[in-house]
Amino acid sequence: MQESLNPVTAGPVAEAEERHAALVALGERVRALRARRGMTRKAVALAADVSERHLANLEYGTGNASFLVLQQVAAALQCSMAELIGDVTASSPEWVLIRELLAHCDEATLRRVRIAVADMLGGGGVSGKPLGAAWPRVALVGLRGAGKSTLGQMLADDLEYPFVELSREIEKFAGCSISEIQGLYGMNAYRRYERRALEEAIQIYPEAVIATPGGLVSDAATFNLLLSHCTTVWLQADPEDHMQRVAAQGDLRPMAASAEAMGDLRQILAGRSAFYSKADLRLDTSSQPLQATFELLRAQVREALKLPL
Numbered sequence: 001m002q003e004s005l006n007p008v009t010a011g012p013v014a015e016a017e018e019r020h021a022a023l024v025a026l027g028e029r030v031r032a033l034r035a036r037r038g039m040t041r042k043a044v045a046l047a048a049d050v051s052e053r054h055l056a057n058l059e060y061g062t063g064n065a066s067f068l069v070l071q072q073v074a075a076a077l078q079c080s081m082a083e084l085i086g087d088v089t090a091s092s093p094e095w096v097l098i099r100e101l102l103a104h105c106d107e108a109t110l111r112r113v114r115i116a117v118a119d120m121l122g123g124g125g126v127s128g129k130p131l132g133a134a135w136p137r138v139a140l141v142g143l144r145g146a147g148k149s150t151l152g153q154m155l156a157d158d159l160e161y162p163f164v165e166l167s168r169e170i171e172k173f174a175g176c177s178i179s180e181i182q183g184l185y186g187m188n189a190y191r192r193y194e195r196r197a198l199e200e201a202i203q204i205y206p207e208a209v210i211a212t213p214g215g216l217v218s219d220a221a222t223f224n225l226l227l228s229h230c231t232t233v234w235l236q237a238d239p240e241d242h243m244q245r246v247a248a249q250g251d252l253r254p255m256a257a258s259a260e261a262m263g264d265l266r267q268i269l270a271g272r273s274a275f276y277s278k279a280d281l282r283l284d285t286s287s288q289p290l291q292a293t294f295e296l297l298r299a300q301v302r303e304a305l306k307l308p309l
């Protein structure tokens with residue numbers, strides 16, 4: 001009997017157990033998608049411009065197909081790469097139908113859908129949102145030096161709401177400093193603490209001003225939680241102001257970390273801006289001094305909360 005060759009290592013395959021479980025699962029999805037589409041292997045191979053043998057290897061989990069081949073197969077099967085690779089958002093008929101409905105929506109429509117879905121799924125047991133008005137739980141987001149702590153405390157005093165510095169809550173949970181959490185347990189563990197601290201703040205405070213850690217937007221689930229339970233304000237500043245304000249507080253870490261710190265900061269700001277911009281309100285803090293910025297913030301928030309000016 002002729003021995004088949006592993007297409008990756010060129011060694012003998014023979015044993016089914018040697019096939020990687022992820023590749024076997026991928027192959028099963030390809031076969032299922034092909035069956036659903038009612039296409040023969042030959043037809044898919046032709047449409048995808050790959051040999052039938054290559055496709056057979058893929059279907060039986062014996063071939064580790066390249067990204068480009070997977071793209072060609074997805075195009076031949078008229079399905080998304082998400083379906084092919086087994087992404088959770090394509091893992092059931094409902095998911096696939098929802099993806100199809102949303103696929104061609106613009107950003108503004110997607111935003112409305114997100115808000116409606118968050119409302120529909122409820123607040124996870126948290127109530128207290130006044131009908132037709134904004135949450136009286138105000139969360140400030142923005143990069144380091146945006147003014148979240150400074151303006152947050154001023155706003156809390158003005159509204160007579162508790163002021164919550166989320167970083168301090170995280171430290172209380174962990175029993176050590178933010179940098180120790182990140183250094184000892186790693187960034188993923190830190191993000192879990194961040195999520196827990198936010199969940200708890202939401203449970204405890206129906207009314208509050210919350211200064212959030214600048215990196216919170218990088219975790220979609222935590223940011224979703226924030227957006228759906230708080231009136232959010234993006235405090236914006238020019239990159240130079242972010243840098244200068246952080247340095248003025250004596251924190252030279254950004255400069256120490258990289259000789260091209262301004263470039264890094266611009267890149268972080270550019271990468272996060274699309275997420276920060278999902279906040280309900282935004283305020284440019286670089287256009288006027290602190291007190292004038294506070295007056296603008298106060299007016300915006302009071303209007304949103306339907307409070308007297």
Ligand SMILES: Nc1ncnc2c1ncn2[C@@H]1O[C@H](COP(=O)(O)OP(=O)(O)OP(=O)(O)O)[C@@H](O)[C@H]1O
Nearest residue numbers: 144145146147148149150214245285288289290293
């Ligand atoms: N127009 C302004 N708006 C906000 N802050 C300003 C303004 N002008 C100057 N500042 C100063 O910038 C600094 C902002 O620092 P602050 O600690 O409040 O920022 P932060 O967003 O909390 O940063 P971090 O993410 O590091 O906690 C303060 O010292 C504040 O006085």
Ligand SMILES: O=C(O)C1=C[C@@H](O)[C@@H](O)[C@H](O)C1
Nearest residue numbers: 143144178212213214215216
């Ligand atoms: O901007 C950032 O990347 C961070 C800011 C802090 O508030 C923390 O969220 C964390 O240290 C990361």
Ligand SMILES: [Mg+2]
Nearest residue numbers: 148149150211
């Ligand atoms: Mg702060």
